[in-house]
Amino acid sequence: MKxxxxxxxxxxxxxxxxxxxIQLMHYAGHIGIDELYQExxxxxxxxxLATLYKNVHTMLDVxxxxxxxxxxxxxxxxxxxxxxxxxLCKSCGELKDVPLEPVSLLQKSIDIxxxxxxxxxVVISGICPECQKK
Amino acid sequence: MKxxxxxxxxxxxxxxxxxxxIQLMHYAGHIGIDELYQExxxxxxxxxLATLYKNVHTMLDVxxxxxxxxxxxxxxxxxxxxxxxxxLCKSCGELKDVPLEPVSLLQKSIDIxxxxxxxxxVVISGICPECQKK
DNA sequence: GTATTTGCAAATGATTTGCAGTGCT
DNA sequence: AGCACTGCAAATCATTTGCAAATAC
Numbered sequence: 001m002k003x004x005x006x007x008x009x010x011x012x013x014x015x016x017x018x019x020x021x022i023q024l025m026h027y028a029g030h031i032g033i034d035e036l037y038q039e040x041x042x043x044x045x046x047x048x049l050a051t052l053y054k055n056v057h058t059m060l061d062v063x064x065x066x067x068x069x070x071x072x073x074x075x076x077x078x079x080x081x082x083x084x085x086x087x088l089c090k091s092c093g094e095l096k097d098v099p100l101e102p103v104s105l106l107q108k109s110i111d112i113x114x115x116x117x118x119x120x121x122v123v124i125s126g127i128c129p130e131c132q133k134k
Numbered sequence: 135m136k137x138x139x140x141x142x143x144x145x146x147x148x149x150x151x152x153x154x155x156i157q158l159m160h161y162a163g164h165i166g167i168d169e170l171y172q173e174x175x176x177x178x179x180x181x182x183l184a185t186l187y188k189n190v191h192t193m194l195d196v197x198x199x200x201x202x203x204x205x206x207x208x209x210x211x212x213x214x215x216x217x218x219x220x221x222l223c224k225s226c227g228e229l230k231d232v233p234l235e236p237v238s239l240l241q242k243s244i245d246i247x248x249x250x251x252x253x254x255x256v257v258i259s260g261i262c263p264e265c266q267k268k
Numbered sequence: 269g270t271a272t273t274t275g276c277a278a279a280t281g282a283t284t285t286g287c288a289g290t291g292c293t
Numbered sequence: 294a295g296c297a298c299t300g301c302a303a304a305t306c307a308t309t310t311g312c313a314a315a316t317a318c
Binding site: 068069115119125 | 194201203221223224230247252253256257258259261263266
């Protein structure tokens with residue numbers, strides 16, 4: 001119901017395929033096309049890759065979801081939410097959100113530029129605490 | 135000469151193709167595969183796309199260059215240098231570097247995570263001062 | 269009922285690979 | 294000389310398109 005409303009709020013029809021996609025993104029946090037396809041098929045075996053691509057594009061266009069692009073990795077997608085950074089472990093591959101107040105933390109850089117800032121994307125990569133122990 | 139040294143320092147052979155690629159990246163700041171191909175051909179008409187891809191990969195592997203991935207845009211490449219943020223104008227498309235001291239600016243987020251940080255990638259997008267005037 | 273969305277198959281675009289010949293060190 | 298690199302053509306992988314049938318509202 002919650003997800004149906006998300007779609008309608010963006011004037012998109014709430015098809016079961018779209019609901020499945022959103023549900024998975026919500027559950028996974030960040031997910032790539034391939035994994036998304038594998039997973040959606042489990043609940044919705046008839047879905048086609050073309051439909052998946054079309055819907056991902058449609059949802060990107062209305063900013064219901066966002067691309068997460070990480071150097072050295074395939075694009076992942078996430079449901080739009082408050083601004084946050086992404087932190088990736090180069091050892092185990094886990095990708096997590098971390099809190100971030102970009103406007104204040106990056107203020108110096110932004111001030112210098114005099115840009116009207118609309119979006120900030122931050123990806124931090126390194127080794128997570130668990131992998132450091134090994 | 136400077137660029138030849140760059141290659142040798144990473145134990146790569148200094149072929150004219152590679153020198154041309156590095157020279158262009160250095161000149162352009164950030165450049166995508168297609169533009170790189172068009173430009174390299176002007177000086178080096180025999181170069182193949184395959185060679186371009188192979189060299190870009192090779193140089194990424196040794197971290198001589200870096201990927202710059204921006205939501206909604208094709209990957210660009212740049213020569214590795216001190217940490218900095220990228221700022222993109224959504225109106226005119228210009229991509230610039232801006233100074234950034236990621237470790238200190240992002241310290242709060244990083245502290246929380248306990249990660250051993252190796253790399254920070256920041257992309258800010260918005261409207262540049264010139265485009266705001268229009 | 270109408271406009272949108274789906275799924276298929278085919279088209280297009282992007283990147284990679286194998287291999288024979290060439291060129292760096 | 295020997296290994297790495299280049300260029301070509303073909304293979305592979307990723308994404309998009311057109312269209313008829315199905316579905317949301």
